[in-house]
Amino acid sequence: MKIKNQNRIPSKYILLILIVVCGILMGAEQLTGGKGPLSFVANYTIIPMQKGIGYIGRWTGDMKDNFKTLDDLKKENEELQSKLDDMTIDNTRLRQEQYELERLQELYKLDQNYADYKKVGAHVIASSGSNWFSTFTIDKGSNDGIKVDMNVLAGSGLAGIVTEVGPDYAQVRSIIDDESNVSGMTLSTSDLCMVRGDLKLMSDGRIRFEKLPNNDHKIEVGEQVVTSHISSKYLQGLFIGYISEIEVDSNNLTRSGYITPAVDFSNIQEVLVITSTKEDLTQNSSDSKGE
Amino acid sequence: MKRKIITCIFIIAAFLLQSTIFGRLTFSGIRPNLLIAITASIGFMRGRKEGMGVGFICGLLVDIFWGGLIGFYALIYTVIGYMNGSFQRMFYEDDIKLPLAMIGISDLIYSMVVYVCLFMLKGEFEFIWFLEHVMLPELVYTILVTLVLYQIILHINRKLEKEEQRSASRFV
Numbered sequence: 001m002k003i004k005n006q007n008r009i010p011s012k013y014i015l016l017i018l019i020v021v022c023g024i025l026m027g028a029e030q031l032t033g034g035k036g037p038l039s040f041v042a043n044y045t046i047i048p049m050q051k052g053i054g055y056i057g058r059w060t061g062d063m064k065d066n067f068k069t070l071d072d073l074k075k076e077n078e079e080l081q082s083k084l085d086d087m088t089i090d091n092t093r094l095r096q097e098q099y100e101l102e103r104l105q106e107l108y109k110l111d112q113n114y115a116d117y118k119k120v121g122a123h124v125i126a127s128s129g130s131n132w133f134s135t136f137t138i139d140k141g142s143n144d145g146i147k148v149d150m151n152v153l154a155g156s157g158l159a160g161i162v163t164e165v166g167p168d169y170a171q172v173r174s175i176i177d178d179e180s181n182v183s184g185m186t187l188s189t190s191d192l193c194m195v196r197g198d199l200k201l202m203s204d205g206r207i208r209f210e211k212l213p214n215n216d217h218k219i220e221v222g223e224q225v226v227t228s229h230i231s232s233k234y235l236q237g238l239f240i241g242y243i244s245e246i247e248v249d250s251n252n253l254t255r256s257g258y259i260t261p262a263v264d265f266s267n268i269q270e271v272l273v274i275t276s277t278k279e280d281l282t283q284n285s286s287d288s289k290g291e
Numbered sequence: 292m293k294r295k296i297i298t299c300i301f302i303i304a305a306f307l308l309q310s311t312i313f314g315r316l317t318f319s320g321i322r323p324n325l326l327i328a329i330t331a332s333i334g335f336m337r338g339r340k341e342g343m344g345v346g347f348i349c350g351l352l353v354d355i356f357w358g359g360l361i362g363f364y365a366l367i368y369t370v371i372g373y374m375n376g377s378f379q380r381m382f383y384e385d386d387i388k389l390p391l392a393m394i395g396i397s398d399l400i401y402s403m404v405v406y407v408c409l410f411m412l413k414g415e416f417e418f419i420w421f422l423e424h425v426m427l428p429e430l431v432y433t434i435l436v437t438l439v440l441y442q443i444i445l446h447i448n449r450k451l452e453k454e455e456q457r458s459a460s461r462f463v
Contacts, residue, residue: 011338011339011340011343011373011376014339014340014343015339015343015369015370015373018343018347018365018366018369019366019369019370021362022350022362022363022365022366022369023362023366024362025354025361025362025365026360026361026362026363028361029360029361029362030360038351038355038361039355042352042355042356045303046303046306046307046352046356049303049307050307050310050311053307053311053312054311057311125311126307126310126311126314126356127310127311127314128310128356128357129306129309129310129313129314129322129324129325129326129353129357130353130357130358130405131320131321131322131324131425131429132405132406132409132410132425133357135357137310137356163359171356178410179359199410199415199421199425200417200420200424202320203319203320203424266320
C-alpha cells in the first residue's frame with residue numbers, strides 16, 4: 001500500500017496540470033468560439049434531469065391552481081371581463097389606425113410588418129445558479145431550429161437573447177443581466193437610447209437607460225420603450241418596458257433614468273423564441289436589393 | 292468506485308438544486324452556493340486530490356451552463372478544492388467550527404475572484420456595495436444551508452469509510 005502511494009503523482013503537479021487544462025480550455029474557446037463536445041455531453045446528462053424537475057414544478061403549480069376557490073375565480077373572471085371590454089374598445093380603435101397605416105405604407109411602398117415574426121414556444125427549465133448573472137436555460141435547442149442571437153419574449157415584452165445553443169437546450173441572457181446592452185427607442189418620439197442591465201438594479205427588477213438625447217421632445221414617466229431600428233442583434237419594435245424615472249444628465253446633452261421592464265424576471269416559466277434573427281433579415285433585404 | 296459514483300451524485304444533485312429549487316427560495320434575490328460547499332467539504336474530508344477533482348467537475352458544470360468562458364470557473368473551483376484539501380489534517384469529525392469557517396472563507400474567496408475578474412475589470416469599483424448586497428448575503432445563506440448539507444455529507448462519508456475499512460481488512 002505504501003509503495004503504491006509513493007508512486008503516485010504529488011497533488012501539486014495534478015493542480016498544475018488542471019490549471020494548464022483550464023487555461024487551454026479558455027484559449028480553445030476563444031479560437032473555436034464554442035463549447036463543442038462538452039455541450040453535447042451535457043445535453044444528454046444534465047438537461048433531461050432539469051427538464052424533469054421543471055415538469056414536476058409545473059405540475060405542482062397546476063395542482064395548486066386546482067384548489068383555488070370558486071369565489072376567487074369569479075372575482076378574477078369579473079376583472080378579466082372588464083379588462084376584455086377595455087381591450088376590445090382599444091382594439092377597434094387600433095385596427096382602424098392599422099388600416100390607415102397599411103394604406104399609407106402602401107403609398108410609401110414600405111413593406112415591413114414587425115408583428116409577424118414567427119415564434120416558437122419553450123419552457124424555462126433552470127435559472128443561473130450564480131448570484132452575479134441572470135441567465136436561464138430553455139428546453140429547445142438546435143434540434144428545434146434555435147440559433148444564437150435569436151430574441152426571446154416572455155408575455156408581451158422582450159426577455160433576452162439566446163447566447164448558447166446545445167442540441168436540446170439553449171442558454172438565454174436576460175436583459176436585466178449585467179452584461180446586457182440593448183439599443184432602445186422611445187415609442188412616441190423615436191429617440192434612441194441604450195438600455196443597460198445592472199446587477200445593482202437586478203433585485204429591484206429595474207433596468208437603466210442612458211444616452212437619450214436631451215432634445216425638445218418631451219418624454220414623461222410611463223413612456224414606452226421598444227427595441228430600436230439600429231440594433232444589430234435585436235429585432236425592431238419589441239417592447240422593453242415603461243420609463244419609471246427620467247432626469248437630465250449633468251452634461252445637459254443626454255437624459256437617463258430607469259425602466260420598469262414588461263417582463264417579471266423573478267418568475268418566468270414560458271417564453272417565445274423569435275425564429276428569425278436580425279442578421280437574417282438584414283441579409284435578406286440586402287440580397288433582394290442586390291438583385 | 293462506489294465512492295466515485297456517490298460523489299458524482301452529490302455534485303449533480305447540488306447543481307440541480309441550485310439551478311432549479313433554490314431559484315425559488317431566494318432571499319432578496321440571493322441564493323446559496325451549494326457547489327462551493329460540496330467542493331470544500333469533500334476537500335477537507337478526503338484531501339487535496341479529491342477536492343481538486345470535485346472542484347474541477349463542479350467548475351466545468353458551472354462553465355457549461357451558467358458561465359461564458361469555459362475553464363474560468365473550473366480554475367477557481369479546482370484551486371478552492373486544493374486549498375481545502377490542505378486542511379485535511381486539521382479536520383475532526385466532531386468539530387463543526389472548522390468546516391463552517393472553511394466553507395465560508397471558500398465562498399468569500401470565490402465571490403472576490405468573480406468580482407475582481409468580471410466586474411472590477413469592467414469598471415465597477417463600488418466594492419462595498421457588492422460586498423454588502425451579494426457577497427455577504429451569499430456567505431450567510433450558504434453557511435445556513437451547509438449546516439444541514441454538511442451533516443448529510445459527513446454521515447455518508449462515515450459509512451463509506453467504514454465499508455472501505457472492512458473490505459481492506461478482509462484482504463489482510
